[in-house]
Amino acid sequence: MxxxxxxxxxxxxxxxxxxxxxxxxxxxxxxxxxxxxxxxxxxxxxxxxxxxxxxxxxxxxxxxxxxxxxxxxxxxxxxxxxxxxxxxxxxxxxxxxxxxxxxxxxxxxxxxxxxxxxxxxxxxxxxxxxxxxxxxxxxxxxNMRDVGREIINTPSREKVWEAAVQVMGEVQARRWMKTAHPQLDGKSPNLCIEDDPAGVYELVLQMSTGAS
Structure with a gap:
């Protein structure tokens, strides 16, 4: 029905x-x-x-x-x-x-x-x-693929996620990915990862050293 x-x-x-x-x-x-x-x-x-x-x-x-x-x-x-x-x-x-x-x-x-x-x-x-x-x-x-130096220098989304999980644990990483961050112009990592995966990855690395 x-x-x-x-x-x-x-x-x-x-x-x-x-x-x-x-x-x-x-x-x-x-x-x-x-x-x-x-x-x-x-x-x-x-x-x-x-x-x-x-x-x-x-x-x-x-x-x-x-x-x-x-x-x-x-x-x-x-x-x-x-x-x-x-x-x-x-x-x-x-x-x-x-x-x-x-x-x-x-x-x-x-x-x-x-x-x-x-x-x-x-x-x-x-x-x-x-x-x-x-x-x-x-x-x-x-369907667009990465080209040129992006393949070498740009971290993949999987790499960013794996690094975040390693630093924060999976539950906290999920929350962090959806939370606005001042270093990303007030946007969440999820919204920025397509256009600036390197910037999101850098934030994760900063957290691993206690710099952010």
């Missing part, structure tokens, strides 16, 4: 799209439901979703609401994992209830959409149709 559609007074009507994020931002398309976003992180295309996975709800008034990761990331000691697909019904129901409650409040959790993954906001707004084909330039960016 298909789920009932929300009523016109349902606060969920203010949500017009969801986005799933992994470390390499492989899911630029807007999605109609939280379940679809969750399935992106559960798919084989997701890159280190347990470390960097995020799901954001975008609202019609231009604001955005990050979904707390405890709904879809399981923490067990020093390890973490995306919830398995067999838990999706329970997770989706819990997130729907949380969203309704958050949207009914004048919540400080709401942010300007431009402050949530700003590099991808224009793509989101340009692709409000979930069935729209992915633009050629985005496909080219996703």
């Amino acid at each position: 298909p789920p009932a559609k929300p009523s016109t007074n349902d606060p969920l009507q203010s949500v017009f799209a969801f986005r799933a994020f992994d470390l390499r931002d492989r899911f630029p398309q807007p999605l109609e439901t939280f379940r679809q976003a969750l399935e992106c992180l559960q798919s084989g295309d997701a890159y280190l979703p347990d470390m960097s996975g995020e799901i954001v709800a975008y609202l019609r008034d231009g604001r955005a609401l990050p979904i707390p990761e405890y709904f879809f990331i399981i923490q067990s000691g020093n390890t973490s994992a995306v919830v398995p697909p067999q838990e999706n019904d329970y997770v989706c129901a819990a997130v729907e209830a949380w969203l309704r409650d958050a949207l009914l409040k004048t919540s400080t959790l709401l942010e300007k959409a431009s402050a949530v993954r700003p590099a991808r906001l224009n793509i989101l707004l340009d692709q409000c149709d979930p069935n729209a084909p992915e633009p050629d330039d985005i496909q080219g960016w996703q």
